[in-house]
Every structure is written in structure tokens, then in C-alpha cells.
Amino acid sequence: MGFIKKLYEKFVGRENLSAPCILVSHVFDEDDEAELFFDLVLARFENFDQQNNAVRNKSFSSDVDFIIQCTMASLSSTELCKKFLNRIDSYLYIYRRIEEYIGIVKQSAYWIRGWENDVKQLKEKLLQSLSRVFIESKGLQPNLCLKDEQQLRKINIVQYLMAMTEIGAKTIDTFFVLIKLSFQSSIVIDKHDRLQWKIIISNIKYFKISIQEFISNYITYELAFREFSLDLPGFIELIRKNHPSKHSEESPFLIFLRLSKDLNIKTEEFFDQYRTLFERGIKEKFYCFSHIGDLFTIIGRHDRVFDVYFTIYANSVDLDDLWTMFMYLSTKSELNDIIQKHLISKLSIRTAGAPIDSFLRYTKFATECMTKIKHEYHPRFLRIFENIFEGFIGHQLTDERYSYRFSQSNLKEFLKISLEMSTSHDLQQPSCLLIVRCLIFQNSTRQLNTADKTKGLFEKLNDFDQSLCEKNNPAAI
Structure with missing residues (x-):
């Protein structure tokens, strides 16, 4: 009888045990392993079930208690621990049958509350044994030997996995071994709707470890998941459920x-899937400003990705934030052609209808920013600013809904800005010519007759900055 003998002697005399129960208990002393052992276990449990169905087994509750104690003792036996590796299917099956029996006993008058705690301890011991094998083998073991779809459905390994809703340093190994076994089971029983990482991750309610620690542990056991590695949808779900804090010192995007x-996972494929979370994070102001800016710097060489993400940002923040980002990127990046193109496009559209005071404030920001930009990047910065400026002036001075708001002092100030914040400092720029035309020919609505209009024109010409005519051919203005 081996180690079962002591347990048997403990129960005999105090409890009456049925012959099928004793036969079940002896199964642990057998030498068989893997599927042969499972077949033996299955046969003895089926015999136990048949006897219980054929006659009213008055010792059923004692039998169940004895099976629990035998199973627990076998998991604690040094000798049997060596065989556990090739018997995990059987142990998972035995535990599932014990759960069924406990459900039956609960409905009878023989229920003892302490058994529930015994079953809980048995489950913990079983999971600890699985984790131990998993850790010692770096994830290569354990593996399911069973290929019987019906019995795998009865064992229902996924149920163990889905019961784990809190993941921390003490439970991560158990979590991963159950994932591995659940995937192996799913291959057999879910041919058309296999288990997915996204479903597994979405089931977790609480993370007590960071996403970096989670992936680090996964990499440690990477060999366990060669056939079903953590995929992109699963990774995105992990980010959604376990996102680094907004106050994290390291940028979450770098992480x-x-x-x-x-x-x-390829960079562009990641960003294709992450965009929805990014958009939500921007709208909810979840990200640190500098982290967003650093992200744009990182993806600045990926035209399509930069376009998608900067469009999301530009459409989600107010104009002040968008200009602040322009200044940030100008001081932190090389302002390559891709970044220039999208800054010009998005800022020109958003700025075209800006109030005059706001745009004057933005130009002041830009002037101050010039002192912080590397000298070799000045032409790139000015090229962006010129395009935005041209768009603003061209839109507002040609539209009566805006043009009436510009005073003479506004026009003079914008003319000065246009010449200073330019790569050419040329008065023949479209924006300059438009401003000059407004300065000279824009009449007050109070000037109703030709004489007043003519007088006003000469006054404006007299007031016009003569140095501009000295530096530029008046005929070209």
C-alpha cells in the first residue's frame, strides 16, 4: 500500500470505507505515468461512480474525505513528487471529480464544513506543485499528455485560469503555468474558437506588478509559449489594463x-493597434506633456504613423497646447521633412481662424523659441512658421468676417513679424504684399466720398515706413 497504508489504517475503525474507494486510493502507488496512469485513474473513478449509483453508499462522505486526504498526501510525498510531472492530467481530473463529489455531499446530512477548507488546501497544493515544476524547468514543463476532448472538457483547466483575477509577484508563476496548460487544452477542445491572450488578460481585475515586471516574467518562461506567444492584441489589452502611471518618470511610450x-512586435504594427488607447489617453489628459512630445520625436521618421498620431493630438487639444507642442518639438527634434510637413498642415488649419491677440502671442512664443533652437535648424523652424503665418494672414485678410478686426497697428506689427520671422526677409512674400495692400488701400467705412478716400490714401502713404521702399523696389510692392 505504500504511504496510503497509514491513511487507510487511520480511517479504518473510525470510518467505514467502500471497496471502490480503497481501490481509488491505491492508484497513487501504481508505477504507471502519463496516459496509462490517467486511464487507470479514470477506470477506478468510473467504478467508484457505478458502485455509488448501484447501491446507496452510506459511506460516500467518508469515501470522499479519504480520497481528498490521499490526494493531498500524494502531493506531499517525496517519492510521488517525482512522478507528478507525468501525472498532472490525472491530478487535475481527480481534483475536478472531488469538486463534483463535494457538491453532492453538500446536499446531504453528512456535510462537514471543514471539508471545504480541505478542498481549498488541496487546490492550493496542486497549483503550487504545478508552479514548482514550471519554475524549475523554465516553463518547458509541465505539459498535458491527455488528448481526449471529453475528459479535457471535464477537467476544464481554463476555469482555474479564469479564477485568477489578481496578479502579483506571488501568483504570476501559477498564472503563467495555467495559461500554458489552458492553451494546450484549447488546441484540442476549441478547434474553431481557441483561447486568446486578449481574453485572458481582460479577465484580470487587479495588477500588483508593473507591466514591465509582467513581461519580464513572461520572457523568463518564453519557451513555454513558443506555440502561443503573447500576441499584439493581448499586449494592447495588457497595456489597457496595466498602464504605467501618468507620473511615471520614464515615458510610457518608451516602455x-x-x-x-x-x-x-514591429513598431508600426504596434502603433496601428495602440492608436485607440492613445486617443482616449489624450482626450482624458492621461499623458504627461513631455512624454507626448518625446513620442512624436521618436516616430518622426515614420510618415504614416506620425500623421495618424499627430492628427489625433491636433484634433483633441486646444490651440495653445498645439502651439506649445510645436515649440517643444522645435527644441527637441531635428524638424525633419516629415515633422515639418505635418506641423505645417495641422497648425495652418487650426490657426487660420485664431483671434488676433492669440496669434500675436504665438508669434512671441516663436520668437523666444528661436533662441533655444540649434542654429542649423533655424531655416526649418522658420519655414514652418512662414507657412503657418501665410495661412493665417491669407485667410483672415481676404475674408471680410476677419479683416475688419485688423487695426493699422495690428497690420504694422504683422508686417514686422513677417519680415523678421522669415528665411528671405523679402517684402515680396504673399503675406507681406497682402498686409501692405491693406495698410495702404484699406478704407475706413466712414470715408464715403472720393475726396476723403484720396486724402486717406495720401495719409497712409505718408505714414508708410519709407525704409521699406529703400530696401525694396516700390514697383514690385
């Missing part, structure tokens, strides 16, 4: 890119 590389 995600590094982890994507660890998971062999």
Missing part, C-alpha cells in the same frame, strides 16, 4: 516600444 521589441 511600450521596448517591450514591443522584447515581444518581437
